[in-house]
Amino acid sequence: MNDPFVIVGGDAAGMSAASKAKREEPDRDVIVFELGEWVSYAACGMPYYVKGTVDDLEDLVAVTPEEFREERDVDLRTGHEVVAIDPEERTVTVETDGERFEQPYEDLLIGTGARAVEPPFDGFDLEGVFTLRSMDEADAIEDFVADREPTTAAIVGGGYVGVEMAEALTERGFEVSIFEMLPQTLQPFGEETARVVEDHLRDRGVELHLETAVQGFAGDDRVEEVELEGETVPADLVVVGVGVAPNVELAEEAGIELGPTGAIATDEYGRTNAEDVYAAGDCAEATNVVTGEPDHVPLALTANRAGRAIGSTVAGDPTPTGGTAGTAIVKAFELGAARTGVIDSEQALEAGFDPVSVTIEAPTRPHYYPGATDLTVTLVADRESERVLGASVVGRKGAKRIDTVATALHAGLTVSELQNLDLAYAPPFSPVWDPILTAAKVLAGKLED
Amino acid sequence: MNDPFVIVGGDAAGMSAASKAKREEPDRDVIVFELGEWVSYAACGMPYYVKGTVDDLEDLVAVTPEEFREERDVDLRTGHEVVAIDPEERTVTVETDGERFEQPYEDLLIGTGARAVEPPFDGFDLEGVFTLRSMDEADAIEDFVADREPTTAAIVGGGYVGVEMAEALTERGFEVSIFEMLPQTLQPFGEETARVVEDHLRDRGVELHLETAVQGFAGDDRVEEVELEGETVPADLVVVGVGVAPNVELAEEAGIELGPTGAIATDEYGRTNAEDVYAAGDCAEATNVVTGEPDHVPLALTANRAGRAIGSTVAGDPTPTGGTAGTAIVKAFELGAARTGVIDSEQALEAGFDPVSVTIEAPTRPHYYPGATDLTVTLVADRESERVLGASVVGRKGAKRIDTVATALHAGLTVSELQNLDLAYAPPFSPVWDPILTAAKVLAGKLED
Numbered sequence: 001m002n003d004p005f006v007i008v009g010g011d012a013a014g015m016s017a018a019s020k021a022k023r024e025e026p027d028r029d030v031i032v033f034e035l036g037e038w039v040s041y042a043a044c045g046m047p048y049y050v051k052g053t054v055d056d057l058e059d060l061v062a063v064t065p066e067e068f069r070e071e072r073d074v075d076l077r078t079g080h081e082v083v084a085i086d087p088e089e090r091t092v093t094v095e096t097d098g099e100r101f102e103q104p105y106e107d108l109l110i111g112t113g114a115r116a117v118e119p120p121f122d123g124f125d126l127e128g129v130f131t132l133r134s135m136d137e138a139d140a141i142e143d144f145v146a147d148r149e150p151t152t153a154a155i156v157g158g159g160y161v162g163v164e165m166a167e168a169l170t171e172r173g174f175e176v177s178i179f180e181m182l183p184q185t186l187q188p189f190g191e192e193t194a195r196v197v198e199d200h201l202r203d204r205g206v207e208l209h210l211e212t213a214v215q216g217f218a219g220d221d222r223v224e225e226v227e228l229e230g231e232t233v234p235a236d237l238v239v240v241g242v243g244v245a246p247n248v249e250l251a252e253e254a255g256i257e258l259g260p261t262g263a264i265a266t267d268e269y270g271r272t273n274a275e276d277v278y279a280a281g282d283c284a285e286a287t288n289v290v291t292g293e294p295d296h297v298p299l300a301l302t303a304n305r306a307g308r309a310i311g312s313t314v315a316g317d318p319t320p321t322g323g324t325a326g327t328a329i330v331k332a333f334e335l336g337a338a339r340t341g342v343i344d345s346e347q348a349l350e351a352g353f354d355p356v357s358v359t360i361e362a363p364t365r366p367h368y369y370p371g372a373t374d375l376t377v378t379l380v381a382d383r384e385s386e387r388v389l390g391a392s393v394v395g396r397k398g399a400k401r402i403d404t405v406a407t408a409l410h411a412g413l414t415v416s417e418l419q420n421l422d423l424a425y426a427p428p429f430s431p432v433w434d435p436i437l438t439a440a441k442v443l444a445g446k447l448e449d
Numbered sequence: 450m451n452d453p454f455v456i457v458g459g460d461a462a463g464m465s466a467a468s469k470a471k472r473e474e475p476d477r478d479v480i481v482f483e484l485g486e487w488v489s490y491a492a493c494g495m496p497y498y499v500k501g502t503v504d505d506l507e508d509l510v511a512v513t514p515e516e517f518r519e520e521r522d523v524d525l526r527t528g529h530e531v532v533a534i535d536p537e538e539r540t541v542t543v544e545t546d547g548e549r550f551e552q553p554y555e556d557l558l559i560g561t562g563a564r565a566v567e568p569p570f571d572g573f574d575l576e577g578v579f580t581l582r583s584m585d586e587a588d589a590i591e592d593f594v595a596d597r598e599p600t601t602a603a604i605v606g607g608g609y610v611g612v613e614m615a616e617a618l619t620e621r622g623f624e625v626s627i628f629e630m631l632p633q634t635l636q637p638f639g640e641e642t643a644r645v646v647e648d649h650l651r652d653r654g655v656e657l658h659l660e661t662a663v664q665g666f667a668g669d670d671r672v673e674e675v676e677l678e679g680e681t682v683p684a685d686l687v688v689v690g691v692g693v694a695p696n697v698e699l700a701e702e703a704g705i706e707l708g709p710t711g712a713i714a715t716d717e718y719g720r721t722n723a724e725d726v727y728a729a730g731d732c733a734e735a736t737n738v739v740t741g742e743p744d745h746v747p748l749a750l751t752a753n754r755a756g757r758a759i760g761s762t763v764a765g766d767p768t769p770t771g772g773t774a775g776t777a778i779v780k781a782f783e784l785g786a787a788r789t790g791v792i793d794s795e796q797a798l799e800a801g802f803d804p805v806s807v808t809i810e811a812p813t814r815p816h817y818y819p820g821a822t823d824l825t826v827t828l829v830a831d832r833e834s835e836r837v838l839g840a841s842v843v844g845r846k847g848a849k850r851i852d853t854v855a856t857a858l859h860a861g862l863t864v865s866e867l868q869n870l871d872l873a874y875a876p877p878f879s880p881v882w883d884p885i886l887t888a889a890k891v892l893a894g895k896l897e898d
Contacts, residue, residue, distance in 0.1 A: 042876065044876055045815065045876050048817075048818060053818065054818070059816075060817055160875075289871070299874070301872070301874050301882070302871070322869035322871075323869070323871070325870075325871040326871070327871045327872060327874075328875070329873035329878050329879075330875055331878070338873050340871070340873070366491060366494065368491065368494055368497075368508040369494065369502065369503070370502060398849075400847075400850070400873055400879065401849070401852070403850070403852070403870075403873055403883070403885075404853065406870060406871055406873065407853050407860070407870055407872075408856055408860070410860075410862070410866065410869070410871070411856070411859075411861075412860075413860060417859065417860075419771075420772070421852075422738070422771070422772070422773050422774040422775070422776045422855055423750070423776060423855055423856075424777065424787050424848070424851050424852055424855065425493070425749055425750050426493055426777070426779055427491065427494050427497055429780070429785060429787075429848065432749045433750070434852070436852075
């Protein structure tokens with residue numbers, strides 16, 4: 001009998017791998033070591049728990065620990081921390097309840113995820129200051145709101161978590177401010193999309209402080225204000241969402257290579273440089289389908305898919321983990337904003353492209369059919385090859401149309417090819433020229449000039 | 450000075466070509482001969498005029514004849530019938546107000562469209578029996594309903610016009626029956642999608658008579674009943690929508706070749722076999738991107754795009770008309786149904802494929818986020834090449850997700866490549882695995898067996 005398939009971390013990548021490996025090769029032991037008590041939960045749903053859309057935090061759990069153990073026959077050990085990996089000996093060192101033991105492995109998957117970045121703000125440890133990365137934190141926010149009845153929320157960071165939390169807390173009745181160091185929110189979505197979102201956030205009463213560096217937080221026992229340069233702003237609840245950092249320390253100490261992004265380097269099967277050691281999810285890199293370069297996109301689908309592929313590979317059916325287009329979508333009150341590929345011109349130049357872009361506004365239905373709303377589409381292509389590089393869209397409806405461009409990116413389509421797609425048209429669903437096609441038409445015209 | 454660019458037919462293909470050619474080459478004359486008085490109208494909007502969603506028939510007109518003439522400088526001549534083409538002499542013979550004249554052309558576009566098929570039903574000429582192909586007919590239905598107050602509608606043909614009219618007339622308060630010769634409605638959408646739509650139509654009170662051949666219509670001066678084999682069904686309004694036939698007589702008499710579908714054969718630039726004579730829109734073939742064979746898909750986007758491309762080509766910028774994936778979408782009360790590519794297994798076999806298909810039902814949002822509805826996805830691939838051949842979807846939301854598959858068809862993606870697409874995920878918009886990805890996963894599994 002082979003030694004088991006051992007997985008470090010019981011989140012999206014880890015549990016997908018465990019389930020798939022067990023399904024493909026039921027006789028082999030699969031052991032998952034998870035530091036906490038929650039596994040397989042939808043972290044992306046947490047803002048909607050805070051908002052009140054989701055009643056119970058447990059609703060975010062897709063599969064319970066019991067189901068993994070009993071129905072899927074996965075040896076899931078919560079409350080177990082892997083403190084060392086020895087790739088030579090093919091063992092991991094595990095700590096639980098103050099005890100330590102060695103666990104041999106045949107194959108190992110590192111799925112240690114990422115953690116919220118915590119800048120060295122003064123007063124980070126004050127009561128009422130939170131990040132939003134774990135289920136326990138979501139619970140802690142709820143408890144704090146119930147116990148201490150804060151009314152003024154400061155969100156540090158205008159990324160997608162910041163925007164989602166701004167909506168959630170506004171809907172809960174808070175006065176909400178967002179503090180963002182950059183000149184725009186939602187940096188990966190591009191300026192044009194961000195501008196539309198920002199106008200809408202302001203319309204809904206969110207105060208935006210752009211190009212604003214937070215120094216720290218002050219208060220007696222609990223947070224009372226946010227400290228800026230030469231100014232303070234009152235806030236009795238603070239959520240810090242300034243990005244995530246991959247949890248790579250365990251891998252690094254074991255001599256496993258990191259890539260240029262600082263996450264764990266992997267090949268197309270999710271393999272690290274250590275034999276039979278894989279990495280997937282928020283701690284690992286994935287190949288960007290546009291640039292062909294390693295990228296760090298800590299999003300759920302990438303983690304799920306890579307975990308599942310590694311489960312197959314380990315069970316004897318080598319399966320590529322699939323690339324990432326960096327596709328993302330976010331709700332901001334009534335708006336949906338989405339992005340895919342390379343939008344930022346500096347990033348495009350670095351990757352060797354000569355980016356040309358257009359931004360258009362087009363209705364999601366013909367003018368005569370009620371309920372038409374505008375979709376703002378930014379489309380970027382390379383001047384010489386005319387290959388589509390990326391897109392961003394924002395509007396009250398239709399943000400999922402980004403998927404058409406994401407598909408085009410995977411296939412390496414040119415702007416002309418995008419323009420010639422036979423997309424679905426009928427008056428209740430779309431104008432004859434879908435907004436994506438209209439953007440392609442306009443960009444094709446610009447490329448001809 | 451060159452002779453003008455002459456266009457026969459002032460609908461989607463013709464007016465798109467006229468506008469584009471004028472924009473690219475403003476000094477050249479562009480003459481459009483249109484038999485009727487309406488140009489550039491959204492025929493797809495007519496059911497929504499009958500339903501009452503669109504108040505005024507003129508709302509369906511995208512650009513008025515005056516705008517074409519004055520703003521776009523197109524020499525648009527309504528009430529002019531082209532009765533002959535002489536490709537040798539490069540002239541067309543035109544009739545108007547009983548007069549006849551010859552018009553020389555440098556380039557010619559045939560955009561004669563299609564007409565409603567009228568089977569040899571007894572009583573087709575009774576008052577209250579309509580097809581729905583022209584704006585005049587939409588008006589005539591409205592007048593008839595206002596004057597004669599019918600209450601029971603029979604729709605002959607369960608294609609998309611039939612389904613749209615069933616919704617429109619039900620919402621207007623009619624008792625509606627659909628008569629369809631085939632065992633299913635919406636034949637091009639496949640059985641699985643049709644079944645979901647049919648259940649919904651019945652729920653909404655539409656009576657479905659499948660595998661039912663209509664013999665004719667009876668009544669004194671106006672229609673009173675539909676005659677079936679050995680049975681009659683009362684109906685005081687009849688709409689016949691059993692398909693369309695391309696208007697090819699003018700082309701055929703001029704020696705222009707038709708293709709295997711019976712529509713005018715064209716090459717990738719929309720050229721017919723006659724020099725400098727193009728054809729586009731509902732009278733012409735287009736290349737199916739899945740089979741590579743000529744196809745006849747009389748839909749608006751194909752017509753608009755081909756017309757526009759021919760306008761560019763004629764103006765000196767050769768532009769392919771683009772292929773068709775046969776993508777279509779239809780609303781049936783609360784449901785949206787969409788299709789793309791090759792779904793029918795006979796059609797797939799004829800095209801040299803070995804089709805394998807799956808049908809899955811998957812939510813459009815995660816279980817914990819309110820408002821999730823199911824999307825039924827049928828996905829078809831070729832067994833050996835694993836290339837995606839087509840798909841059909843149906844549900845209360847999300848039918849536009851067909852565009853992802855349409856894009857994949859244009860790019861020739863395999864099922865594995867489809868499964869690995871990085872599509873947009875966030876709880877308000879999609880589950881982690883979009884229903885299209887779930888269908889691809891299941892189909893990939895089936896292909897492995």
